[in-house]
Amino acid sequence: MDLSLSADDLAFRAQVRELIVETFPDGEAYEGTSQHEARWHAAMLARGWAANKWPVEFGGPGWTATQHFIWERETTAAGLPSQVGGMGMGMLAPILFAYGSPEQQARFLPDILHNRVRWCQGYSEPGAGSDLASLRTRAVLQGDRYLVTGEKIWTSNAHQADWMFCLTRTSDEPKKQAGITFLLLDMHSPGVEVHPIVSIDGRHMFNRVTFDDVAVPLENRVGREGEGWTVAKGLLTHERTGQAFVSLSLDLVRRIREAAAGLPGSRGEGSLLHDPGFAARLAWAEIELEALAMTELRTLSEVEAGAAPGAQSSLLKLKGTDIVQRMTEFFVECAGPYAAPWFPEITGRPETVGPDWAQPETVRYLEGRAASIAGGSDEIQRNIIAKHVLRL
Ligand SMILES: Cc1cc2nc3c(=O)[nH]c(=O)nc-3n(C[C@H](O)[C@H](O)[C@H](O)COP(=O)(O)OP(=O)(O)OC[C@H]3O[C@@H](n4cnc5c(N)ncnc54)[C@H](O)[C@@H]3O)c2cc1C
Incomplete structure (x- = not known):
């Protein structure tokens, strides 16, 4: 080849x-x-x-x-x-191309392109994460608007968002998926409240968002009532294809090599980079990364030829997450005692100790734990691969 x-x-x-x-x-x-x-x-x-x-x-x-x-x-x-352009650019836009009306496309796409509005994703709820179809946030049609009441959780950057694309329950069909509707909700509407959740890396990214009779005009419904599950599934495959992290992992390998070359080996001779145990584990991770890069290229060329990313994106997400997490572990190994969590807003001490990269890479390590949950957990990706790729 x-x-x-x-x-x-x-x-x-x-x-x-x-x-x-x-x-x-x-x-x-x-x-x-x-x-x-x-x-x-x-x-x-x-x-x-x-x-x-x-x-x-x-x-x-x-x-x-x-x-x-x-x-x-x-x-x-x-x-x-x-x-x-965040979630608007990468996740909502492909949905609007496929399911949005010409009016919705004309209204929302220019603002996404010019990064004039920020979007957040309102899917997960308490008790409805992996089992997303169990969601309970209710949207009731009254005249020419829906009234939305309920709660979303783990909503990334909701505190900075102008709009949310969200899944709501519009009917209680025996098949839960059939009663879900996809709405575009203005986060500045009366009745929306954003409650911060601080995560293990010390940052505020997550939120819990509550809705109390929030009015959403009918024109902000994407697809027909009850079609939200189909719309959402299309969006998730785009989300997962974007989570192979190949370029990031490649860049991390380059920087891990630089950092490890400047650190002593475990037997007191040579550098950590040439320490046999460290070198073998890094080489193995790099080989897997090369294989992932090829799979990503293959998926990209299929998408270019007109195919939707499909279940293969679960494979990219699963493996990509595993590799990037391992890369962040190498950095923690390099940082040694300097990897002890350090948050200026908690300790009140802005000074850092150790190499420049130790603190940001430790934060990346902590933040990276979430990657095997976000966008559908590892176990859920395995279920999808078993069913739709391996046809088990
Ligand atoms: C960094 C990050 C960002 C996120 N951002 C957003 C966002 O912007 N918007 C949004 O809507 N959501 C967001 N989420 C939420 C995310 O989609 C959910 O956390 C995820 O779907 C898992 O749901 P849960 O947390 O309810 O866990 P649960 O579904 O309760 O799962 C708990 C555990 O059980 C396992 N499990 C569950 N069901 C099965 C099964 N059928 N088979 C095998 N194992 C199973 C899971 O793998 C997991 O280990 C984000 C999450 C993270 C970590």
């Missing part, structure tokens, strides 16, 4: 590198601040690359699978997000 890049792909890679250097000249690092994000987003918009996964008819650049692959690799290596 010839995996070398064609002349056109090399030229594309050069353009990507040029854009990165033009936007962040003189080796300036991307720090994830809102100013940096806006600068990067503006640069991508100007090139027509902001909505790089969208179909051409909705403003996407029409990249090949290889171009997507190059983009992911180059942006991740530079520490940049491959797209800006």
Whole structure:
């Protein structure tokens, strides 16, 4: 198999590198601040690359699978997000392409493209996570609007969101899936309350969101009443394809190597990088990562040829999560005692000890534990693979 890049792909890679250097000249690092994000987003918009996964008819650049692959690799290596616009850009937009009315597309897509509004995902509820179809948040149609009452949990970034795409119960069919409806809910509506949940990495990302007779106009329903499950399932496969974390893991390997090369080996000689136990485990993780990268490429080319990501995305998510978590463990091993959790907002001491990477990588390790739950837990992915890929 010839995996070398064609002349056109090399030229594309050069353009990507040029854009990165033009936007962040003189080796300036991307720090994830809102100013940096806006600068990067503006640069991508100007090139027509902001909505790089969208179909051409909705403003996407029409990249090949290889171009997507190059983009992911180059942006991740530079520490940049491959797209800006969060859940609106990556998760809701594909749903609007498939199920949204022309009016909904015209109303919501431009704001997503220009990152003018933020979206959150209202699926999970207490008692309805893996068993999502058991959700109970009720939407009752009254005239030309639904009144929504109930509760969502683990809603990432709800405290910053303007809108929520959510699943609601509109009828009590014997088959639970048949009574679910997909709504777009304005988070600034009366009756919405956001309650913060602080996670183990010390950050506030999760929330519990409650609704008390929140009015949602009928025009904000995506698909027909009772069709929400079909809409939601399409969205989840897109969510999971985006969770293979290949570029991130590749970048972590490079940095683990750098960090371990500067640390003593366990037998007091050589560096940790050449310590046989450490080197063998890292090599094994890298081999699995290469195999995952190939599977991801295969999925991308199938998607490019018009297929929906399907159950294969569960495989990518399961394996990708496992590998990225192992990578974060290598960093904790490198950090040794400096990996002890350190949160300035708790200790009140802003100074850090140990190498520069020890604290952020420890936070990444803690945060990374959640990856095998978010977007459907490992066990649920295995069930899907058993049923739909292996046909057991
Ligand atoms: C980082 C992160 C971000 C998230 N963001 C959002 C968000 O923005 N919006 C949103 O709606 N939700 C979000 N979630 C919630 C997430 O979708 C749920 O946590 C997930 O679906 C699991 O549901 P649960 O927490 O209720 O666990 P449960 O479903 O109660 O599962 C508990 C355990 O039982 C196992 N289990 C359950 N059913 C089965 C089965 N049939 N077979 C085998 N094992 C099973 C699970 O694997 C798990 O280990 C997020 C979660 C995380 C961790």
